[in-house]
């Protein structure tokens with residue numbers, strides 16, 4: 001037997017072990033349990049797959065008024081009291097403004113090659129405009145980027161992760177279309193000052209949350225509750241701001257800096273409650289169009305809002321006595337300008353909902369939920385994390401990746417995914433270890449089994465941090481941060497090891513065992529096993545013919 005034959009025979013022995021599906025990491029004790037769907041898949045990610053972890057400026061930096069930083073809407077919203085759990089604020093947060101070198105060392109220790117962070121707009125432009133460029137703020141991000149590069153870690157930078165300069169909010173914020181010019185000035189300043197070292201820009205983090213939670217229900221800063229009217233104006237200005245910032249990069253900086261500019265959207269996966277019922281299927285699709293399509297249709301498809309949004313909002317607006325649709329219109333020129341303005345699709349994904357139809361409701365007052373006309377709900381048997389909204393449903397991420405791929409056909413980066421625990425000191429964070437393995441495994445399936453072009457995965461979050469309206473009562477970090485200690489010490493949780501191993505292996509490699517695998521735990525396992533054997537036998541026969 002020559003070397004080639006020996007290698008092939010050896011791999012024959014290995015493949016049944018490596019390719020074997022195993023018991024699901026999460027098993028649901030209800031009618032939605034599906035061991036075949038949830039079976040674990042061993043295998044590796046494509047070469048060059050990006051492994052990252054994320055944070056955002058307001059959630060970790062602290063130093064809210066240091067070195068010339070301006071006030072942000074989150075400073076105002078948290079400090080005024082009554083808006084955040086325990087009246088927590090991000091005044092100090094993880095103190096990463098002072099401890100960024102320590103943070104970079106944590107990333108290095110984990111084997112991370114990418115880091116997603118955001119720039120605080122009021123730290124570099126205290127009143128939001130170019131009237132006053134805060135060089136100390138610029139220096140902070142330059143130092144952070146340099147420290148990352150020194151440690152072989154590539155920055156992915158979010159321009160807007162919710163901390164709008166308060167001075168711009170005072171003149172109407174996202175509801176005032178002058179914001180488009182201000183945002184473009186800010187983006188261009190960032191390209192100029194940091195762009196030579198930043199290959200990935202994300203214009204907006206989760207515009208749906210900015211719009212709905214910030215301007216629809218007022219649960220997030222700036223605390224406005226104008227569901228059904230202002231939200232559509234805010235969204236319109238965000239889309240235009242995004243398109244403008246992309247064009248600025250494309251026209252002036254791309255050739256020089258060779259980076260990519262995308263946008264990150266969040267969505268729960270939405271599954272029809274009864275997948276054989278067309279009403280449920282339509283309701284799930286409508287829900288996703290109102291959530292993703294709102295932004296993604298103009299940016300990735302045809303420059304305009306999804307048809308289902310246009311027709312639903314127009315007819316309800318008319319019935320409610322509005323003289324025109326509450327959904328603003330793009331001109332033909334604007335549609336042309338919006339179309340194709342993203343080099344990648346950033347996806348933040350955490351959880352899943354079921355969808356069903358609701359009867360049409362055209363009554364006043366108008367509202368987003370009435371416009372959308374979908375009833376969403378969860379299965380109470382699904383395991384809940386430290387955040388009440390976060391049910392653990394790994395297969396949801398695979399399904400939504402498939403949906404995005406089918407709609408927009410673009411490279412996708414998972415820019416956030418993770419799970420919270422309550423505010424407890426717990427270093428062996430079993431739930432997070434299981435969550436990451438299970439969800440990342442579903443991303444692997446989307447790539448390997450469904451052919452979706454997913455290029456990277458980002459874990460939320462590197463550190464426990466300020467979880468918006470929940471303050472410090474929910475912990476998403478792979479590192480525990482002691483918020484009672486002025487030094488804000490960080491301690492690695494066990495999930496760091498789990499994630500580091502996935503990064504080191506570029507996926508999931510089953511430990512090689514000498515005992516034959518005889519126990520199949522899922523319905524799909526035997527077929528995969530038999531297939532591997534057949535493939536092996538074919539290889540061996542071929543190699544025999546070839547070497548004779």
Ligand code: PNW
Pocket residue numbers: 056059205206209266348389416460467468476
């Ligand atoms: C994302 N919800 O936000 C954000 O990008 C992060 O800043 C945040 O810390 C992370 O997810 C975890 O929450 C969300 O209420 C905030 O459904 C709230 C919701 C979803 C995402």
